[in-house]
Amino acid sequence: MSENPNTAFITDDTIVFGILMGILGLVFFTSNLKSSFVKKFYTVIPPLLLCYFLPGLLNSFGIISGQHSNIGHISSNYLLPACLVLFTLNLNLKELWAMRKNAGIMFLASMLGIVLGGPFAVWVMSLFAPDVVSGDTWKALATLAGSWIGGGANQAALYTILQPSPEQFSATLAVDVFVAYGWMAILIYGASKANALNRYFKADNSSVEALTHRMDAIAKSNVRPTEVKDIFIMMALAFGVVAIGHFVAGQIAGFIEMKAPELSRFSLTSKFFWLILITTLLGIALSFTRARQYEGVGASKFATVFLYILIASIGMQMNILAILANPLLFLVGIIWIAFHALLLFIVAKIIRAPFFFYAMGSMGNVGGVASASATAAAFHPSLISVAVIISVFSYAIGTYAAYVCGILMQMVAP
Structure with a gap:
């Protein structure tokens, strides 16, 4: 304070x-x-x-x-990790494995495009406008990587770990929303031209059609009315994991700070870093148990409520006028997303992936659950569950991949 x-x-x-x-x-x-x-x-x-x-x-x-x-502190330390737990409950590795040939490769290519595209954009800008990406700007851009690899929860995690200046963070939030939503609009438009794009990629779209029927059947079989006991059990799981995460994270961070304080450069002495790591891993572990059934009664909906409270609490720390102070930062975002799109295009052309997997691979990272779901719906409503599965996986790894991206940007920053 x-x-x-x-x-x-x-x-x-x-x-x-x-x-x-x-x-x-x-x-x-x-x-x-x-x-x-x-x-x-x-x-x-x-x-x-x-x-x-x-x-x-x-x-x-x-x-x-x-x-x-204190609302921001409460949101980031309690609601954020609970949100990650509830989102990762629905992580379905079996379905992801079934889609591994196209969706898996495109998802990984998409993530790689963000991880490498960030430092590439910083390097390009440093050649002719070094002031735009100098100093600690990489910290704010790392939070953008968190959003573009995972989602708002991962962005908030990176924000709390790296603590960028409010002015720089406000500017990158504008880049995040406008560039990411602009890209989503292009992908949704592409959905209306999917047949032509599939012909260009020489892709066999029968896998998407089969997937449509399979996911439609799964969606209809898992939903059931939500009871009060379901809500209490979900909250117990989420905040129980948060409690464990806080306890273990405090022990690990304290030990490292005492034994190897030089590792603070990599945020390894940050309790919050370990909190996010531990709660996400425990959430993934729960996805292999019967706890995953709580997605059928709205686990991801509660996670979304927590996430938007967190988003509002982050928003109330912004100085909107700071956005105008660094308009060239938008160019960084455009170069970044263009690198991402080009890498996906090359990979899709090589493996002849249907455009649906191109779009899901991209928005599963860049847009998170909400945007990926909206994009999937442009293809077929029953495919929304596929978008959620892919996006949830990005939540699971988003914080770690974005942290690596941030370190790479720090290395190339002027």
Whole structure:
């Protein structure tokens, strides 16, 4: 917490939390209205953007203060790891293995495109505009890698681990949303041209059609009404794992700080780093047990609620006006996503992958569950579950891969 006095108009965290929940409720309510005007509005300005930037506006104009609030701390230390546990409950390695030839390769190529595309973009910018990527900018860009490999939860994890400046983080949030959603729009448009693209890739689309029928059958067989006991058991699993994670992470971080403090450069003395690592691994372990059945009663829905509360709490720490301070950062994002897209194109051409797997490989990383699901729906609604499986896997590895990407960007930064 800062020693500067809290000069915001509203300083009570109870009221601030109510405002954040009101914003989230308003965004989700209006984004689901049938009005043609509302649909056009949210086509231009995605709901996720408003969930970040409306709290940011309140902070920027002194109505609330993210700097002096404990909501961000609670969200990142309790809701974030619980969110990761609930998302990874549905990790289905068997289904991923069945899709390994196309989806697996495209997913890995997509992840590699982000991990290598980040340092490539930083290196390119350092040749003609080094000030844009100098200093600790790589820390903010590493949080962007967290979003583009996993999702908002991984982005928040990297934010807490690396602690980039609020100004740089605000700028990269704008890059994240606008570049990623622009790319998603291109992929959704590509879905309408899938047959032509499949012919170009010389791909056999029968695997996608078979997958459509298989996932449709699975989706219909697992859903059941949610009971109160289901909610309590899910919360017990999620926050029980969080408790274990906090205990073990504290022991490991304390030991390393005492025995090898020089490893702090790699965040290995950070309790939060170990918290995210441990809770994600335990979530993956639970996916091999009967706990995975709780996806059928809404585990990922509760995870999404936690995630959006976290997103709003991050948003309230932003200074919106800082976005204008570094517009060339958008070029970094464009170079980065172009590298990613080109690598995917080359791999898809080599293995003759249907365009569906190109899109899922990309959005399973770049967009996370929500965007990948929206993109999958453009192909066929029953394929949404495939998008979720791929995206959940990206949540599982997103923090680690993004951390590697961040280290590589640090190495090439001027």
